[in-house]
Amino acid sequence: xxxxxxxxxxxxxxxxxxxxxxxxxxxDTLYGLGADVFNxxxxxxxxxxxxxxxxxxxxxLIDDWGQLERVAESIPDxxxxxVERFWPGPLTLIVNKSARVSDRVTAGAPTVAVRIPDxxxxxxxxxxxxxxxxxxxxxxxxxxxxxNLHELTEQLGQKVDYLVTAGPPPFGAASTIVDITNxxxxxxxxxxxxxxxxxxxxx
Numbered sequence: 001x002x003x004x005x006x007x008x009x010x011x012x013x014x015x016x017x018x019x020x021x022x023x024x025x026x027x028d029t030l031y032g033l034g035a036d037v038f039n040x041x042x043x044x045x046x047x048x049x050x051x052x053x054x055x056x057x058x059x060x061l062i063d064d065w066g067q068l069e070r071v072a073e074s075i076p077d078x079x080x081x082x083v084e085r086f087w088p089g090p091l092t093l094i095v096n097k098s099a100r101v102s103d104r105v106t107a108g109a110p111t112v113a114v115r116i117p118d119x120x121x122x123x124x125x126x127x128x129x130x131x132x133x134x135x136x137x138x139x140x141x142x143x144x145x146x147x148n149l150h151e152l153t154e155q156l157g158q159k160v161d162y163l164v165t166a167g168p169p170p171f172g173a174a175s176t177i178v179d180i181t182n183x184x185x186x187x188x189x190x191x192x193x194x195x196x197x198x199x200x201x202x203x
Contacts, residue, residue, distance in 0.1 A: 005166055006120065006121070006124070006166040006167055007124075009121075009164045009165065009166040010121065010124045010125055010128060010164070010166070011128065012162055013025065013034075013125050013162050013164050014128045014129050015162075016161040016162040017034065017035065017036050017039075017125070017129050017133065018036075018129070020035075020036070020041050020042045020045070021035070021042065021045070021160075021161030021162065022034065022035050022042065022045050022046055022159075022160050022161055023035075023125070023160055023161060023162040023163070023164060024138045024152060024156050024160045024162075024163045024164065025121050025122055025125065025138075025163075025164035025167070026119060026121055026122075026164065026167050026168065026169055026170050027061070027117045027119045027121070027122050027135065027170055028088075028089070028090060028117045028118040028119040028170065028171055029090050029117070029171055029172075029173060029174055029175050029191070030137050030138070030145050030146075030170050030172070030174060031138035031139075031145070031146050031152050031170055032061065032117075032122060032134075032135045032136065032137065032138055033046060033049065033050060033134065033135075033137065033138040033156070033160070034061070034122065034125065034133040034134050034135065035133065035134045036129065036131065036133065037060055037071065037101065037105060037131065037132045037133060037134060038100065038131060038132075040102060040104065043058065043102065043104050043105055043134065044104065046058060046134055046136065049156065049159045049160060050136065050139070050140060050141050051140050051141050051142075052136070052141045053141065054107070055107050056107055056141075057105065057106045057107040057109060057112070057113065058105050058106075058135075058136050059092055059113040059114065059115070059134070059135045059136055060105070060112060060113065060114045060115075060132045060133070060134060060135060061114075061115060061116070061117055061122045061123075061126060061132065061133050061134070061135035062114060062115070062126055062132045063116065063123045063124075063126040063127040064116070064127075065083075067126060067131065067132050068083075068114060068116075070098065070100060070131065070132065071097060071098055071100065071101050071112055071114055071132055072095040072096065072097065072098055072112065072114065073095075073096040073097060073098045073099070074095070075095060076095075076180060076181075076183050077183070078180055078183050078184070078185065078202040079093055079095060079180040081201055081202050082178070082180065082185070082201065082202060083116075085201060086193060086198075087115065087116040088116040088117055088118035088119075088123070089115075089116075089117075089118045089192075089193070090115075090117075090171070090173065090174075090175040090176060090191060090192035090193055091115055091175060091176050091178065091193050091198075092113050092115040092175045092176065092177040092178070093113070093114060093115065093178055093180050094111050094112070094113050094114075094177065094178065094179040094181060094188065095111060095112060095114065095180060095181060096110060096111055096112075096181055097109075097110060097112035098112075105134070111179070111181055113177060114132070115175060117135070119167065119168065119170075120167055120168075121164055121167035122135065125164075137174075138152055138155070138156055139155055139156070140155055140156070143155060145174075147172065148169065149165055149169075171192065173191055174189070174191040174192065175189075175191045175192060175193075176189065176190055176191040176192060176193040176194075176195065177189040177191070178195070178198055184202075184203075185198055185199060185202055
């Protein structure tokens with residue numbers, strides 16, 4: 001698909017987000033389900049579309065460091081080291097959230113999970129939107145993660161406001177999640193990046 005086609009799809013996705021909608025799109029790891037992080041009604045719609053339990057937090061995808069500073073209260077030095085090495089990429093960092101991020105996004109926790117994906121579509125969406133988007137996996141809770149556009153359409157095609165078909169398909173491996181709030185990294189979930197690669201840098 002041409003760059004022009006990708007641009008058109010990104011613009012359509014952002015238009016849906018501006019209207020409080022929910023969009024599905026490929027990322028570098030899995031297919032994602034996005035809404036404007038700072039739109040409470042849109043965040044609520046994510047839970048409805050996914051049939052997601054209310055006690056589960058939503059991860060956030062961003063485009064750049066400026067967007068990170070909007071969702072994180074503080075960024076400890078070890079996190080900066082990991083960002084320089086692994087972003088964009090399949091590393092999700094748990095950091096202390098800023099006051100702008102609602103408790104609905106974080107399920108009441110004082111922390112938020114965030115990353116910059118190594119994929120042009122979600123980054124372009126966040127960039128054009130002008131703010132972070134949710135990046136939870138694009139599946140009905142408890143159902144398998146879609147492995148291709150056909151499976152994504154089967155699960156969510158009739159439930160989202162826009163489905164992006166442009167861009168490379170996901171790699172298929174979930175991101176590694178690391179809590180960095182106490183300066184020492186704590187593994188929450190090992191995924192595409194081995195945890196020992198992280199501890200070698202900031203262990």
